[in-house]
Amino acid sequence: MPKVKIPRKSTLVDMTAMCDVAFLLLTFFILTSKFRPQEPVQINMPGSRAERKIAEQNIMMLTVNNDGKVFWGVDNQKVRARTLERMMTNYPDVQFTEEQKAKFVTLESFGVPFHMLPSLLDDKIKNDDSAPGIPVDSSASRYNRNELADWVFAGRVADNELRIAQEIESDGIDVAVKGDGATDYPKMKKIMDTLVDKKVNKFNLVTALKGGDSAAEGGGGE
Amino acid sequence: MAEISTGDSGGKHKGGKRSKKLSTRVDMTPMVDLGFLLITFFVLVTTFNKPSAMDLNLPAKDDDKEKEDTPEIKQSKVVQFILGPENKLYHFVGIEDIKVDSIDFSASRNVREVIAAREKEVARQWGSRDSVLLFIKPMYASKYRNMVDILDEVNIAQIKRFALIDFSESDSLMMQAAITGQPQATEATNQ
Numbered sequence: 001m002p003k004v005k006i007p008r009k010s011t012l013v014d015m016t017a018m019c020d021v022a023f024l025l026l027t028f029f030i031l032t033s034k035f036r037p038q039e040p041v042q043i044n045m046p047g048s049r050a051e052r053k054i055a056e057q058n059i060m061m062l063t064v065n066n067d068g069k070v071f072w073g074v075d076n077q078k079v080r081a082r083t084l085e086r087m088m089t090n091y092p093d094v095q096f097t098e099e100q101k102a103k104f105v106t107l108e109s110f111g112v113p114f115h116m117l118p119s120l121l122d123d124k125i126k127n128d129d130s131a132p133g134i135p136v137d138s139s140a141s142r143y144n145r146n147e148l149a150d151w152v153f154a155g156r157v158a159d160n161e162l163r164i165a166q167e168i169e170s171d172g173i174d175v176a177v178k179g180d181g182a183t184d185y186p187k188m189k190k191i192m193d194t195l196v197d198k199k200v201n202k203f204n205l206v207t208a209l210k211g212g213d214s215a216a217e218g219g220g221g222e
Numbered sequence: 223m224a225e226i227s228t229g230d231s232g233g234k235h236k237g238g239k240r241s242k243k244l245s246t247r248v249d250m251t252p253m254v255d256l257g258f259l260l261i262t263f264f265v266l267v268t269t270f271n272k273p274s275a276m277d278l279n280l281p282a283k284d285d286d287k288e289k290e291d292t293p294e295i296k297q298s299k300v301v302q303f304i305l306g307p308e309n310k311l312y313h314f315v316g317i318e319d320i321k322v323d324s325i326d327f328s329a330s331r332n333v334r335e336v337i338a339a340r341e342k343e344v345a346r347q348w349g350s351r352d353s354v355l356l357f358i359k360p361m362y363a364s365k366y367r368n369m370v371d372i373l374d375e376v377n378i379a380q381i382k383r384f385a386l387i388d389f390s391e392s393d394s395l396m397m398q399a400a401i402t403g404q405p406q407a408t409e410a411t412n413q
Contacts, residue, residue, distance in 0.1 A: 015250030022257030033268030181367030204275035
């Protein structure tokens, strides 16, 4: 029986095209995305069918975790610095070093009472679920003040001042509340009341698109 | 690598002193690996799409004339929702017919049906479905998620007027009475 010679074919695959595709995709992702801001706490947002996206910039974000602890943050670093200055005039007995001020500017969001802020900036306290949160109630504050209200007010004033000085481009800062779906309603209500007290009658509730939220979602939907 | 050695490379030219022509082909496999690794990294660390936002307008607070400005509202225009514990939702129309129905958020279509039915009734009586006024009264035991859910339904139904109202003592009495089936026990709460 004659031997059948099977031609040996090369298994070499040209990877150049695949490489092109990979880097094309990479370029696309780099250009279209921005880094997720570091968040101190994990928030499981409730779902809604609201389609309007949250504003790109000039946002004051109040993050509320499922214990009702409030974290305050502003996206613009200049506004952050100016807000801290304003807050220091409100609470004159808390001192900040220059390093601490510089660290504060890089802080995306934080949740401690004002007197603990220096130790947070020195990394003595963790900025996560174990942080006490910003006092929304004067009884929880060492200074008997609604500190969240002060932060909200100071942030808006700082934004306004910088806008008038034309140091930032802004058409008014938006306040957004990013609450965990499992937060008790009374705690959220306290925060909303605080905002209304500070004349923030219009604000955004940050939600996930419906579907990501499993507890309240069932047979509903279209 | 993308190449499996077939064992016959250069076999024919063995011994020949001819200078080898070097292939200009570069193996792209590691580069592809790197590319996809970077893609994976970027996809994971970036926000692909931003979360959506729901507008909420609350009435401004006026300390001086708190109760005086509260307008009187026709009960025939109203539908009220009470957000209860454990994702429960109760709805009723007015104080006079306290028939507290419990519906569940888990079937949000139910909420939609209730709102639509009430809108139809109001439209029949008042000419326009825009006259509907929706009251939301979250109980203390309710969760923030419930509030967002009902506000979402309000947006979907395009209700023009709604109000977030504190859950009051009289509401709680009424709820109790309705649940235990003693409808007349709440006469004191009328007005």
